[in-house]
Amino acid sequence: MNVSDSTRTEVKKSEQQIAAEEPRTGRQLPGGTMLWVLLALCVLAMALTKGVFIRPSNLTTVLFQSSVIGVLAIAQAFAVLCRGLDLSVGATAIFSALVVGGASSATDSFVPHLPLPLAILAGLVLGLVIGAVNGFLTGRTPVPAFIITLSTYLVIVGVTFLVTNASPVNNPDPLIRKFGDARIGGLIPAPVLAWLVFIGIGYLLLNKTKYGAMLYAVGGNETAARLSGVRVPRVKLLTYGTAGVFAAVAGILFLARTGTVLPSDGGSFMLDSIAAVAVGGISLNGGKGRIRDVVLGVLILAVASNLMNLMGVSQYLQAAVQGAIILVAVGANLRLAKGRAE
Amino acid sequence: MMSDDVLVRMSGITKNYPGVAALRGVDFELRAGEVHCLVGENGAGKSTLMRILTGAEQPDQGVITIDGHESGHLRPAEAHRLGVSAIYQETDLVPELTVAQNMFLGHEPRNQFGVLDRAAMRREAARVLRELNVPVPVEARISELTAANAQLVQIAKALTRKTRVLIMDEPGAVLSDHELKTLFEIVRDLRARGLGIIYISHRLEELLRIGDRVTVMRDGRWVATSNVADTSVPEIIRAMVGRELTEQYHKTPAVRDEIALSVQGLTVRDHFTDISFDVRRGEIVGLAGLVGAGRSSLLACLFGVIPATSGTVILNGEPLRARSSVAAIERGIGLVPEDRRGTGLVLSRSVSENLMLPSLDRLSRGGALRQKALRDVAKKYIAELRVKTPSAAQPVQYLSGGNQQKVVLGKWLARGVSLLLLDEPTAGVDVGAKAEIYALINKLAAEGMSILMASSELPEVLGMSDRVLVMSEGRLTAELSREEATQEKIMSFAVPMSTRSAS
Known part of the structure; x- marks a missing residue:
């Protein structure tokens, strides 16, 4: 008899094929598994830090630090749900922050001075334009989104260093700083509130509009969507355009929080946004996932990082732990999805 | 042994x-x-x-x-x-x-x-x-x-x-x-x-x-x-x-006089050549032939997916020049493709989302979805087509083949089309669901829809069609009335004249 290594994989394959016919029998936890993972993590954090974690000041810090990545991850989620990826979100955010900061700054900078509302508008339009370029190219050419947005990412980084001469933007309009430091009701930081608002906008766009329904369809099966009358290039244009605007918003929140922006800032933004989307359980194969998942992904990573800070874990080890979290979370999500399918 | x-x-x-x-x-x-x-x-x-x-x-x-x-x-x-x-x-x-x-x-x-x-x-x-x-x-x-x-x-x-x-x-x-x-x-x-x-x-x-x-x-x-x-x-x-299906097809001819679709000399290079035929309102025209005869390409061309090299198509009295499926759908054409899982459905999305996909324009106002209309339409078609699903929110990938196919058909019913192109409509569908799908197709024809159905199952072609077109190697080789069509006759026109290499 000729027993071989392939036995196992072949059987697995056939298992999946048959699984498609079977009725769905698994159960889902209310709120999704990741909500329970987050809660468990919070309980663990409370126990390990002897209650420091649960102090309102610490919790608001966690949320405050999450707000930028929170909005950026929604931008990324749009691209991922459409079965793409946007590697340019981080660079777009920083470029927008530089433009808004520079234009609203009283001192001379690389952009002409503009009143604050116009400066903010300029930052948002910049995000929209970059997103539209990504979306146009993804919709009209066969080049994968990964490559297109990698290229735009490099172009944006190059241009930001060129126009700013690699120097920081220091003195944005004081109102921006004020917004960054404001506490609503003396507790909730204003950027966190802004994050909540954009979670709401993202939710409405995905669930309550025609465009959201089309986005999910294109992400799930582009051919089937096209054969059902969906204008695929237009959907992609809108998707990446939205991602660009959300990225610009994230950049402005970053500016508000720090008050100073360097062209070299935000180096980890892009990967953090992808990590949050993946940990939240959004399928990188597109067409499956909700805004809720993105938010949970961001929070899980933020709580883990906060816990390690409180416990004095070294930054280097933190990166390694983060890597492990991503791997475990994505693996668990795939397993759960498969379990449900059977 | x-x-x-x-x-x-x-x-x-x-x-x-x-x-x-x-x-x-x-x-x-x-x-x-x-x-x-x-x-x-x-x-x-x-x-x-x-x-x-x-x-x-x-x-x-x-x-x-x-x-x-x-x-x-x-x-x-x-x-x-x-x-x-x-x-x-x-x-x-x-x-x-x-x-x-x-x-x-x-x-x-x-x-x-x-x-x-x-x-x-x-x-x-x-x-x-x-x-x-x-x-x-x-x-x-x-x-x-x-x-x-x-x-x-x-x-x-x-x-x-x-x-x-x-x-x-x-x-x-x-x-x-x-x-x-x-x-x-x-x-x-x-x-x-x-x-x-x-x-x-x-x-x-x-x-x-x-x-x-x-x-x-x-x-x-x-x-x-x-x-x-x-x-x-x-x-x-x-x-x-567990019950008797005395007559699977229940054919009641509903052909009207008006010509809905008129195809003249349609050619797509490397796929098919000089195809001409008419389909009347309420008529079911079967498209028989071996795999590779050009049937699927013909349907894809009518649906705007493959551009025609030459020839004219007239739909409801007006020339049809669909350059995309979007354009074809706007002219009132629907396609039920052969590869249901690959191109007919978005498997990861729900029954209701799939049903709505071609009708989103109608079911939204200023870009916002009309939630109630969506729910009502989903409910209506799930009931009408007897789609066996625990809820409208169930991802279609968990449905059986027959129920998936009902969803694909439901998409075009919800949209309301005048010409329905079917490519192997019952492939991989179990017997019970098959009978339901046949009944549905007959009902649509009776309501005046024109149907062009490509199928490799000869009993299905014979049982369903008012007229049978036979294709072989990219050409139309026969047009048979319901009365003249037999399995033997269709096969004799479907088998290639020239002998081709097997691979």
């Missing part, structure tokens, strides 16, 4: 999934040298039973005896060692590898130094293919082969290992009648060599042609096993559905 040797005996097999009893005390027996057909609607438990036989799942109760080895919980490696091989609908081959590489994937021959012995691999592969009379070069890549030949390579692959029990799941689904004959010759040859073959198919005519015995399952239970010679299609159907 004696031909009535029992090769496999499965007795009292019971398998429960949470909330569902998939199998309830099923007995099944396979003899060496027989083709044993296994039939039942989707969800009847065939696949679970086979999964247990390949060791992919373990039964809760029951005993499996293969070739004298008794086991309560067979493991995949054990089943494999005992010679159980399975061939599934979607081919298990790696498209970018050659025929020989695929056949020996995972058990490549090695020389005494442990290095891959390519020459031996090619030699062995060629030998097996020659024995089976499969005219495929061992160096060809799978991606270059027709679906039919890929299927035959899969059988050959199973034979490179010591296979005693061969499970074939819907092997005929992608084959034309002509190719099916080749497949049957091979199956008969394997039977003569003493293999036990389990043949699963929804096409009952196919089973009668190839099977020795047939076992019918329903709702996870064994219903009947009989000799094929002693049974008939109506009898099998009755056993499968």
Whole structure:
């Protein structure tokens, strides 16, 4: 008899094929598994830090630090749900922050001075334009989104260093700083509130509009969507355009929080946004996932990082732990999805 | 080997999934040298039973005896060692590898130094293919082969290992009648060599042609096993559905005088040439032919997916120049594509989302979805089409083939089209759902919809069509009225005049 290594994989394959016919029998936890993972993590954090974690000041810090990545991850989620990826979100955010900061700054900078509302508008339009370029190219050419947005990412980084001469933007309009430091009701930081608002906008766009329904369809099966009358290039244009605007918003929140922006800032933004989307359980194969998942992904990573800070874990080890979290979370999500399918 | 040797005996097999009893005390027996057909609607438990036989799942109760080895919980490696091989609908081959590489994937021959012995691999592969009379070069890549030949390579692959029990799941689904004959010759040859073959198919005519015995399952239970010679299609159907389907097609002609679609000299280079025909309102026109005759391309061209090289198409009195499916849909055309899972549905999304997809413009105002209208429409079509689903929010991937196909049809009903293009509308659909789909198509025609239906199932073409067009090698070779059309006549026009090479 000729027993071989392939036995196992072949059987697995056939298992999946048959699984498609079977009725769905698994159960889902209310709120999704990741909500329970987050809660468990919070309980663990409370126990390990002897209650420091649960102090309102610490919790608001966690949320405050999450707000930028929170909005950026929604931008990324749009691209991922459409079965793409946007590697340019981080660079777009920083470029927008530089433009808004520079234009609203009283001192001379690389952009002409503009009143604050116009400066903010300029930052948002910049995000929209970059997103539209990504979306146009993804919709009209066969080049994968990964490559297109990698290229735009490099172009944006190059241009930001060129126009700013690699120097920081220091003195944005004081109102921006004020917004960054404001506490609503003396507790909730204003950027966190802004994050909540954009979670709401993202939710409405995905669930309550025609465009959201089309986005999910294109992400799930582009051919089937096209054969059902969906204008695929237009959907992609809108998707990446939205991602660009959300990225610009994230950049402005970053500016508000720090008050100073360097062209070299935000180096980890892009990967953090992808990590949050993946940990939240959004399928990188597109067409499956909700805004809720993105938010949970961001929070899980933020709580883990906060816990390690409180416990004095070294930054280097933190990166390694983060890597492990991503791997475990994505693996668990795939397993759960498969379990449900059977 | 004696031909009535029992090769496999499965007795009292019971398998429960949470909330569902998939199998309830099923007995099944396979003899060496027989083709044993296994039939039942989707969800009847065939696949679970086979999964247990390949060791992919373990039964809760029951005993499996293969070739004298008794086991309560067979493991995949054990089943494999005992010679159980399975061939599934979607081919298990790696498209970018050659025929020989695929056949020996995972058990490549090695020389005494442990290095891959390519020459031996090619030699062995060629030998097996020659024995089976499969005219495929061992160096060809799978991606270059027709679906039919890929299927035959899969059988050959199973034979490179010591296979005693061969499970074939819907092997005929992608084959034309002509190719099916080749497949049957091979199956008969394997039977003569003493293999036990389990043949699963929804096409009952196919089973009668190839099977020795047939076992019918329903709702996870064994219903009947009989000799094929002693049974008939109506009898099998009755056993499968538990009720009598006296007339599957219930054809009531509804053809009106107005011409809905007029095609003149339509040509797409490399696909089909100079096709002309009309379809009237309320008419069902069948499009018969072998796989590769150009039927699917013709439908794709009318739907704007493939641009026409020359020719004119007139739809409802106005010229149709659809450059995209979006344009075709706006003119009131709908397409039910052949590859339901690949191009007909967004599998990860819900029943309701799929149903709505072509109608989103109508179901939204200023970009915002009209939630109530969405819910109402979903409810209406799920009820009207009798889609079996726990809820409108269920992802379509968990529905059975028949119910998935109802969703695809429902998309165009919800949108409201005047011309419906159907490409193999009942492929992989179980008998009960088939009858419902036929009834639905007839109803649509009666309401004045024009239907152009490409199908490889001749009984379906004959039963459903008011008129039959036959294509062969990209040309229209015959136009037959319902009265003149017979299986023999259609086949005589469908078989290519020139003899082409087999691969």
